[in-house]
Amino acid sequence: MRHLVLSLTVFLTVLTGIQAQSKKELAAMLSRDLETYRQYTLAADFDNSFKFMPPAMFDIIPRDSLIDMMRQSMDNEYMKIEMISFDFKAKEKYKIKKAGEYYWSLVAYDGGMRMTLKGEPEYKALLLTMMKQQFGKENVQEEGENGMMIALKNKRLIAVKDPARLTWSLLEDKRNSKDEENEMQKMIMETCIPEVVRKAMGD
Numbered sequence: 001m002r003h004l005v006l007s008l009t010v011f012l013t014v015l016t017g018i019q020a021q022s023k024k025e026l027a028a029m030l031s032r033d034l035e036t037y038r039q040y041t042l043a044a045d046f047d048n049s050f051k052f053m054p055p056a057m058f059d060i061i062p063r064d065s066l067i068d069m070m071r072q073s074m075d076n077e078y079m080k081i082e083m084i085s086f087d088f089k090a091k092e093k094y095k096i097k098k099a100g101e102y103y104w105s106l107v108a109y110d111g112g113m114r115m116t117l118k119g120e121p122e123y124k125a126l127l128l129t130m131m132k133q134q135f136g137k138e139n140v141q142e143e144g145e146n147g148m149m150i151a152l153k154n155k156r157l158i159a160v161k162d163p164a165r166l167t168w169s170l171l172e173d174k175r176n177s178k179d180e181e182n183e184m185q186k187m188i189m190e191t192c193i194p195e196v197v198r199k200a201m202g203d
């Protein structure tokens with residue numbers, strides 16, 4: 001009996017070590033993927049940044065169509081939008097959790113974007129009001145005659161590791177969003193984030 005207890009103790013100790021090592025490796029992989037994603041996002045390289053999007057997103061909108069929509073929204077006849085900062089909170093350690101066959105984590109970040117307007121002055125006044133409502137007055141500043149700077153504060157990404165994928169999937173966490181597209185965001189969450197993970201997050 002003593003031998004059996006000793007054997008089980010050794011087995012559980014080794015198993016715990018393997019799980020800890022696995023989470024350590026997953027955290028390192030997440031850090032690597034986040035940095036790659038950050039670089040692609042700042043460069044507006046949607047072809048590559050979309051490699052980190054949950055594949056189910058493209059069941060909602062085909063990949064090429066979504067890339068075209070993003071490019072058009074970032075630079076069109078009315079405005080040009082540039083991401084100028086995208087910084088993960090380095091002091092926070094990523095808490096890797098398991099749900100079913102998946103691992104997941106919530107990743108906090110701050111960012112900033114510059115909007116350069118091409119339309120009439122009246123359009124800038126209207127857009128300025130809209131941006132202040134969406135992001136908060138304290139986070140929107142006018143820049144020159146045709147621009148504004150928008151601070152993205154206390155944002156989060158939902159990171160999910162599917163064992164069938166080599167990289168983490170990343171999706172903006174908009175569960176507490178106050179915009180008018182809540183129904184669309186809810187549908188995206190239900191489609192792109194596995195149910196077992198949503199339940200583990202408290203949804």
